[in-house]
Amino acid sequence: MQDFAYEPVYDGAGCQLTVTILGDRDAPREEMRGDAEGAGFRVLECCSLEEFASGSTGGLGDLVLVDCRSMDAQTLALLSRLDVRAAKSGAQMVVSTIMETLDAVFGCFALSGAQILVDSGRAERVIAIGRVLAQVPNLRLRELSETDRLMLLRLTEQVGRMAQRIEGLSGQIFAGRSADGGAFRFESPTQGFTGHDDNQRVPGRDRVPQLPPPEAIRQLIHQRQLRMNFFDADLFADPAWDILLDLAAARAERQKVSVTSLCIAAGVPATTALRWIGQMVDADLLLRIPDPHDGRRAHIALADKTADSMARYFEAIGLTSDREVTPA
Known part of the structure; x- marks a missing residue:
């Protein structure tokens, strides 16, 4: 170079x-x-x-x-x-x-x-x-140089796509933007907020489902990973979703997740995973929680609203807290 x-x-x-x-x-x-x-x-x-x-x-x-x-x-x-x-x-x-x-x-x-x-x-x-x-x-x-120019262009495109995807995901979980129009600043939803127009209320929307058993989420993660046995892994790189799935399983297990473990779960190079984690923390999708036993360490967890949205997603695909898990 x-x-x-x-x-x-x-x-x-x-x-x-x-x-x-x-x-x-x-x-x-x-x-x-x-x-x-x-x-x-x-x-x-x-x-x-x-x-x-x-x-x-x-x-x-x-x-x-x-x-x-x-x-x-x-x-x-x-x-x-x-x-x-x-x-x-x-x-x-x-x-x-x-x-x-x-x-x-x-x-x-x-x-x-x-x-x-x-x-x-x-x-x-x-x-x-x-x-x-x-x-x-x-x-x-x-x-x-032309090589370095292309490298910077690829980085710009990657960061742009990352920001757009996280902004879109945040917009689905949190209601609206603040008055100053910041890309990652969102107002808290009102008590009656449903995520739909008032004339299109969804039955049962006010009921917050529970996360399914952790074994069910881990099985879903395992099924996603099986794709890499048959196709190029780069085809399925989706670090934001893999991060959310891993943290949802950990929350159901009542386990803490280290940043190293989460980088591995993201399925992309660790530096790239850290960028995703950082932007998702900034967007209030994730929480950075100091280790109570060692203030110099930190764990990552789902924000409560993000966990609720994950539970609603799992319910929508039929993966509920009362479903029995079939061994993979």
């Missing part, structure tokens, strides 16, 4: 945007440095996590790139502090990690809206930097 080459990027005061680069591995840290400089950022600091924790007293850059593949108490504490500092300063964070440490890393970033990349290569990190640059006004793009 050819390098991105941007003119230096500046804030409203005319100062070049800065980047803080943290990572314990020399080669990825230098690669991040080259990508950030190529994108127009001035490097404020580039060091290991330990060096930053023990010696840095300056402010964070406008962008903070972190490479974190091992986890201990000191690292967890540093990541949590970075999250708080970035949220206060408005710094944008891009954090690269691996599946084995995802739960711990995800739990550390509850405030700053960090982009978390899992088992990612350089291309995904460059795209993440590009998403940060997309928020900078009057950005001048000097040179972009």
Whole structure:
């Protein structure tokens, strides 16, 4: 992949945007440095996590790139502090990690809206930097290879489709939009809301059904997964629905769901699954629940209104709480 080459990027005061680069591995840290400089950022600091924790007293850059593949108490504490500092300063964070440490890393970033990349290569990190640059006004793009241009176009299309699908799903579960017209801001439904016109009330709509037995939901998930034995799995990629099904089964089982488990259930690369989870949390479809035993970790669950809509869906297809489950 050819390098991105941007003119230096500046804030409203005319100062070049800065980047803080943290990572314990020399080669990825230098690669991040080259990508950030190529994108127009001035490097404020580039060091290991330990060096930053023990010696840095300056402010964070406008962008903070972190490479974190091992986890201990000191690292967890540093990541949590970075999250708080970035949220206060408005710094944008891009954090690269691996599946084995995802739960711990995800739990550390509850405030700053960090982009978390899992088992990612350089291309995904460059795209993440590009998403940060997309928020900078009057950005001048000097040179972009045709390969990179197509990559950014695909990302734009993917994010656009993701937002449209989540907005449509949210619109079915929540009533109307708020007065400010935000894409993911919805008013609470009135007590008599049915989701239909007043003259088209649905019998039994006011009764909220229960979720079916978890075994029935798991069987439905298993049947969906069987398709991949006969067709290309990419034909059926539907992470939002797979996330909802997995969380519905977990709710029926009264089980907590870690973000790592949910990424696996989504059936897409973990970085893509995290984007879906983040947007669904922002749309109030899902809840991020701090672990009561470890405040640096978090679980994901269905919002109550989402669970009600899932129960109504299951009832509509004949999968009800009183149905006996036939072994698969």
